Amino acid sequence: MSKFVNRLNELEILKESQAGLTVVFGRRRIGKTTLIDRWGQSQPYFYSQAIEGAESIQVTQLVEDLAAVLPGGLKAKSWAELLPILSLIRQKAVIVLDEFPYLVRSQPSLPSRLQKWLDHDRPENLRLVLLGSSQTMMNSLFLDSKAPLYERADLILHVQPMGYRFFCESVGVDPYDSSQFEKYSLVGGVPRYWASVRPRDSAQDIAERLFFSRFAQLETEPDRLLKDEEINGMQAKSIFECIGRGAHKPSEIAARMGIEQTALSKPIQVLLHTSLVKRSLPFGESTRSSKRTLYSISDYALMFWYGSYSPHRSRWHTYSDKQKQQIIHIHASAVLEDSYRNLFPDGARYWDGQGAEFDCVRHAPRDSTKLIITEIKHREIKAMEKASLSQEMTKKFHSSKLSKNYGLAGVEILGTREVLSRLCVSGDSDGDDFVDKPCLNPIFQV
Numbered sequence: 001m002s003k004f005v006n007r008l009n010e011l012e013i014l015k016e017s018q019a020g021l022t023v024v025f026g027r028r029r030i031g032k033t034t035l036i037d038r039w040g041q042s043q044p045y046f047y048s049q050a051i052e053g054a055e056s057i058q059v060t061q062l063v064e065d066l067a068a069v070l071p072g073g074l075k076a077k078s079w080a081e082l083l084p085i086l087s088l089i090r091q092k093a094v095i096v097l098d099e100f101p102y103l104v105r106s107q108p109s110l111p112s113r114l115q116k117w118l119d120h121d122r123p124e125n126l127r128l129v130l131l132g133s134s135q136t137m138m139n140s141l142f143l144d145s146k147a148p149l150y151e152r153a154d155l156i157l158h159v160q161p162m163g164y165r166f167f168c169e170s171v172g173v174d175p176y177d178s179s180q181f182e183k184y185s186l187v188g189g190v191p192r193y194w195a196s197v198r199p200r201d202s203a204q205d206i207a208e209r210l211f212f213s214r215f216a217q218l219e220t221e222p223d224r225l226l227k228d229e230e231i232n233g234m235q236a237k238s239i240f241e242c243i244g245r246g247a248h249k250p251s252e253i254a255a256r257m258g259i260e261q262t263a264l265s266k267p268i269q270v271l272l273h274t275s276l277v278k279r280s281l282p283f284g285e286s287t288r289s290s291k292r293t294l295y296s297i298s299d300y301a302l303m304f305w306y307g308s309y310s311p312h313r314s315r316w317h318t319y320s321d322k323q324k325q326q327i328i329h330i331h332a333s334a335v336l337e338d339s340y341r342n343l344f345p346d347g348a349r350y351w352d353g354q355g356a357e358f359d360c361v362r363h364a365p366r367d368s369t370k371l372i373i374t375e376i377k378h379r380e381i382k383a384m385e386k387a388s389l390s391q392e393m394t395k396k397f398h399s400s401k402l403s404k405n406y407g408l409a410g411v412e413i414l415g416t417r418e419v420l421s422r423l424c425v426s427g428d429s430d431g432d433d434f435v436d437k438p439c440l441n442p443i444f445q446v
Contacts, residue, residue, distance in 0.1 A: 005191075006166045007035050010157055014039040019154030020122055022129045025138035026159030027275065027299070028228055029192035032131050035159060036096055044069075044093045050102040055079065058106055062097070069093050079113050087121045100130040101137040101228075111141060115148040133228045136273045161189025161299070164339060164423045170194050175424045178416040179203065182328055185335035186210065188300030193218070203328050204321065210301075211309045212316045222305060229274045235267050240297065243277070244306025248294040268295065276302060283348040283361035283371075284402065292351070300335050307331060333378035340376055340419050343426050356400035358393070364409035373397055374412040381415040389413045 014022070014036075024032050040047070048065035051058060056077040063076055069089060076082040086095070097103065104110050122128070130153075132138040142153050167184045168175035171194055182203035187193035187210070196217055197206055210218045226236055235257075242253045250268070254261040271277040278298040281287060297303040308331050316324070341347040341360045350358040350373075360374035375389055390411045397408050414422075 003170055004034060004038060005170045006162050007031070007038070010035055010159065011039055013155070013157065015042070017155045018127075020127060021118055021153045022127065022155045022157070023132075023138065023142050023153040024129065024157045024159060025132045025135055027135060027161075027190075028133040028225060029190050030159050030161060031191045032133070032159050033098055034191070036129060036131065040094060040096065044091065045096065046093060047096045048098065050097060050099040052102050053106065055107045058103055066095060069095065079107055079110055083113060083117045083121065086126065087117070087123060089123055089126050092125045094127045094129060096129040096131065098131045100132045100141075101134040104137065104141065111148040115152060118149075118152050134230065135275055136229045136270070139273060162191065163189060163342075163426060164420070165426065167194055168424075171197050172199050176417070176420055178420060181336065181416065181420060182332040185300055185332040186304050186328070188303075188335075190299075190301060193301060203332075204324050207304075207308075207324070207328055211305065212313060218301060218305065222302060225274075225276060225299075225302070229270075231270060231274070236271060239264075239267060239271060239277075240302070240306045241310060243295055243297055244303065244308075245311060248296060250293060250295070253295070280349060282352065283346075283350040283358075284405070294349075296338075300338075303335070304331050307334075329378065336378050336416065336419055337376045339423060340374070340414070343422060350400075350402065352401050354400060356396040356402070358396075360412075361402070367409065370407040370409035371397075371402065372410045372412060373408070374414060376414050376419060378416050380417060381413060386413040 024036060026032055037047075046066050046069045048062050051061055059076050059078055059082050062082065063070065069091065070085055071088045074085050074088075076085055118128075132141075135158075141147055142149050142156060144150060164181060164184050165175050167187070167189070168180055170191065171183075173180045173183075179202070183197060183201065183206055186203060186206050187197060193210070196210060201209075210216055222237065222240065226232075238257050239253060242256045245256075247253045247256050250261050250264055254264045257264075268277070272279060276297065276299050277295055279287075280294045280296060282292055285292065297306060308327050312319070312327060319327075337359050341349070344360070344362045347360050347362045350356065350361045358373045359376045362372055362374075364370040364372055373393055375393055381389075390413055393411050393413075394408065397403055397411075
C-alpha cells in the first residue's frame with residue numbers, strides 16, 4: 001500500500017497562496033485529489049466530485065455535496081441558479097470542484113458564466129479550486145489567450161509524475177537495489193499505480209498482475225487516458241502502437257500507418273498536448289530548424305503497455321521466466337536512460353549521420369562551452385570496460401558535429417548502481433552540484 005510522499009513544493013505553494021481561483025491539472029491517477037485533500041486539512045474545505053451527466057444532474061449533485069457551506073433552503077439545477085447562491089456564502093471557505101472538464105462538457109457556457117462571477121460576484125472569503133484530468137481541455141480553458149478564463153486563475157499547478165526515489169519511499173523498498181528500478185519502470189511516477197505494488201513483489205509479478213493477467217488492472221488504461229482527453233478513433237492508438245514497437249521518426253510512423261507524413265502532423269500535436277507523448281531532438285538543435293525529430297511515449301506504464309504488453313500479450317503465457325525477465329529488462333533499460341536525462345534541464349540524447357550516438361549530453365557545470373557525454377548500461381560495468389567505453393566515446397565525440405562547437409569536459413560510463421545513486425539524491429542537490437562526488441559519478445576527465 002502506497003503512502004503520501006513528496007509534493008512538498010506543491011503543498012508549500014498552495015499554503016502560501018491566497019489565490020481566489022486555483023487550477024490544478026495533470027493526468028488521471030497522478031495524485032491531484034490527494035494533494036488537495038492534504039492541503040485542505042488545515043482550513044475549511046468543501047469538496048465535490050463532478051459526475052458525467054446533464055447539467056441539472058451535475059448541479060443537483062454539487063448542491064448536495066456542498067450543503068454544509070451553502071445557505072440553507074436554497075436549491076439550484078443550473079449554473080445560472082447556483083453561482084448567485086455561491087455569492088451568498090459569508091464564511092471563510094475553500095470549495096474544490098474535481099473533474100471540472102465534466103462540467104464544461106455538459107454546459108459549454110460555464111467558462112463564460114464563471115468568468116463573470118469571478119470578476120464581479122465572488123466573495124472575498126471564498127476561494128475556488130478547480131481540478132481536471134484532461135490536460136488538453138485544462139490547457140485550452142486556462143492557458144489559451146482566447147479563452148474566457150484566461151488569466152482568471154491566480155495559481156495554476158501542473159501535477160507531474162514523481163521520480164524513482166519517491167516510489168521506493170512509498171512502497172517501502174531499498175532504492176539502491178537495482179531490482180526495484182525494474183518495478184518502478186512498469187508503473188512509472190503515478191502514485192495510484194504504486195498502491196498495487198507489494199514490497200516482496202518481483203518485477204515479473206507486477207507485470208503479470210497489472211498487465212498480463214485476466215482482468216488486469218491496467219489492461220484498459222490507454223482507453224481511459226484517451227477518453228479523458230476526448231481522443232476517439234484508432235489513429236491515436238495506432239501512433240502509440242507504432243512508437244511502442246520502435247518507430248520513432250515521423251516518416252517511420254507514417255509508413256507503418258500507411259499514410260502521408262503530412263497527415264501525421266495534427267494527430268501528433270494533439271498527443272503532445274496530452275503530455276503522454278514527447279518530442280526529442282539531438283542535443284543542441286532547435287525545434288524551429290531541426291528535422292531530426294524522434295517521438296516517444298513519456299508515461300512509463302504506457303510505454304510498457306505499447307512496447308511490451310501489446311506485442312507479447314498473445315504469447316506471454318508461452319514464454320519462460322527468463323524470456324519474460326528479458327522483456328522487462330529491455331524496457332527498464334530505456335526508462336533508466338530517460339530517468340537520468342530528466343535529472344538535467346539541458347540533458348538530451350544525441351545522434352547524427354556520422355555514427356555518433358550518446359545516451360545523454362549536457363553542458364559542463366559552470367562552463368557552457370564544454371560538454372559531458374554519458375553512456376548508460378542497465379547492468380554493472382567493470383573498470384576495464386569503463387575505460388574502453390570511455391576511449392570509444394571520446395573518439396566518437398571528436399568525429400561528431402558536436403566537437404565543432406563544444407569542447408569535451410568529461411565522459412561518464414554509468415551502470416545501474418551509479419544511475420540509481422543519482423536518482424536517489426535528485427532534488428537534494430542543484431543540477432550538477434554533485435558531479436564531483438566520485439562514488440556517485442565516475443567521470444573520465446578529458
